[in-house]
Amino acid sequence: MTLQKHPLLIDLDGVLYVGDKAVPGAAEAVQWLDMEHIPYLFVTNTSSRPRSALVEKLARFSIDTDEKAILTPPVAASKWLETHAPGPTALFVPPATKVEFDCLEELDPCSETGASSVVIGDLGEQWTFPVLNRAFRLLMAKPSPRLIALGMTRYWRSTDGFHLDVAPFVKALEYAAGCKAVVLGKPSKEFFEAGLELLEHQGNDAIMIGDDIVGDVEGAQQAGLQGMLVRTGKFRPEDLEGSIKPDAVIESIAELPVWLSESAKLNRKHQ
Amino acid sequence: MTLQKHPLLIDLDGVLYVGDKAVPGAAEAVQWLDMEHIPYLFVTNTSSRPRSALVEKLARFSIDTDEKAILTPPVAASKWLETHAPGPTALFVPPATKVEFDCLEELDPCSETGASSVVIGDLGEQWTFPVLNRAFRLLMAKPSPRLIALGMTRYWRSTDGFHLDVAPFVKALEYAAGCKAVVLGKPSKEFFEAGLELLEHQGNDAIMIGDDIVGDVEGAQQAGLQGMLVRTGKFRPEDLEGSIKPDAVIESIAELPVWLSESAKLNRKHQ
Numbered sequence A, B: 001m002t003l004q005k006h007p008l009l010i011d012l013d014g015v016l017y018v019g020d021k022a023v024p025g026a027a028e029a030v031q032w033l034d035m036e037h038i039p040y041l042f043v044t045n046t047s048s049r050p051r052s053a054l055v056e057k058l059a060r061f062s063i064d065t066d067e068k069a070i071l072t073p074p075v076a077a078s079k080w081l082e083t084h085a086p087g088p089t090a091l092f093v094p095p096a097t098k099v100e101f102d103c104l105e106e107l108d109p110c111s112e113t114g115a116s117s118v119v120i121g122d123l124g125e126q127w128t129f130p131v132l133n134r135a136f137r138l139l140m141a142k143p144s145p146r147l148i149a150l151g152m153t154r155y156w157r158s159t160d161g162f163h164l165d166v167a168p169f170v171k172a173l174e175y176a177a178g179c180k181a182v183v184l185g186k187p188s189k190e191f192f193e194a195g196l197e198l199l200e201h202q203g204n205d206a207i208m209i210g211d212d213i214v215g216d217v218e219g220a221q222q223a224g225l226q227g228m229l230v231r232t233g234k235f236r237p238e239d240l241e242g243s244i245k246p247d248a249v250i251e252s253i254a255e256l257p258v259w260l261s262e263s264a265k266l267n268r269k270h271q
Helices: A027-034 A051-060 A073-084 A094-100 A128-139 A166-179 A190-198 A213-222 A253-270 B026-035 B051-060 B073-084 B093-103 B130-139 B164-177 B187-197 B213-222 B253-270
Strands: A010-012 A042-043 A088-092 A115-122 A146-149 A155-157 A161-164 A207-210 A226-230 A246-249 B008-011 B041-043 B089-092 B117-120 B145-149 B153-160 B159-165 B209-211 B226-230 B246-249
Touching: A010 A190, A027 A253, A042 A190, A073 A115, A073 A146, A073 A190, A073 B213, A088 A128, A088 A161, A094 B051, A115 A128, A115 B213, A128 B159, A146 A166, A146 B093, A161 B130, A166 B164, A190 A213, A213 A226, A246 A253, A246 B026, B008 B187, B026 B253, B051 B093, B073 B093, B073 B117, B073 B187, B089 B130, B093 B130, B117 B130, B117 B164, B117 B209, B130 B164, B145 B164, B209 B213, B213 B226, B246 B253
Parallel strands: A010 A042, A010 A207, A088 A115, A115 A146, A207 A226, A226 A246, B008 B041, B008 B209, B089 B117, B117 B145, B209 B226, B226 B246
Antiparallel strands: A155 A161, B153 B159
């Protein structure tokens, strides 16, 4: 069963769909993976919505999945904290995301000391000086809590213009408190490792499939995975002219079954 | 007149006074400088109060001065912008400080485009998401405005705890917009240069007198001035054990007249 040697981490936006449109053949490719019993996990940097919303979105594209098959920064953070910084967690995340941290003990939202960790998400309009200053005071308390960033997205764009995302607030806190955040989101190593852990996989033959040459391909390669690039989503031909070399490039996720089958045949020949 | 070869930049807090107490002999030393016609300028990183408040404070310690003899980050920024980025300025500074920017054209406080510069001061409780996001949108507009930081203080402490100062918000904006701030405040070169310009001085014989081995002494030395350390204010003996070597060390500002007189005599001997 050579196919099972390659557990897959699969990006969502840009790979299975682009915005509100499915990538042709995506649903069939995922069905093929299920049929062949190839282990896979969907990984995305989306942190403002719970996995249940992503399950619903995928269902609209005829992709049947459940929450356990999706890794998001809040889920990775929650798992990471259970192991590395158990104890009261101070959550600076949107209400909709809080559900992903249910397994952790939440610090009293008025307390300015006593956190084991300070988790920073995309709070948007809910950032005020007292809220950010509370995160800072928590970080300055002794013993020092861990600072956790739910990804390092700088900003996003809506019809009314640019909006600051997670990263600027993380940078503000890092500089003020003189600490370094653990980033749980692509392209951080800890995020990919959390994915492999969920797949109960060890070794360097897992493949990350994404449309972002930096966040997906380079991030995966630096975490010891293979990085496969699709020519959909944010892909641009120039992506292949730089210093980052994907381990494989396919037209779209629709080609994945053929690629994996060919790769399995080649492996058999060499054995 | 060898004495006049050394124009002086003199820090306030820690040199002339420590908190609300005068440093003994400080008033007499300043009177001596006046008598000897030695050019000097007071330089401080205080940016939350206008110079008029500092003039009043110095008067309480029997030091007569006027606003023109004091350089603060808002004053330096205002001067720097006149030369380097004329045009509408977006001010993110406390109301009390706005008076220092009177010579500049202020951008309409509702506008999200059209700034020549974006000036970040210690807004404190007035930082909200829409306010910080407006600064970000201004920086993302084309042509890109200059980002100006009124010093890079990380935080300050009051009886109720820590408060985020200017620097964390500057770091947030730098990272989000992918730009680098011009820092006008110690220890930035531009700040010391603004001081020398106010003294109408060129050359490397100006002396910065301060109690901060990094902000005052190293900053001055890196800007091509000499750095003199006083053993008052935040001075600690360990400051003299590191890699930064002050050009001179005196017990306190009270010793300055004797030091300058001796230095003048030595100079005459060598001529």
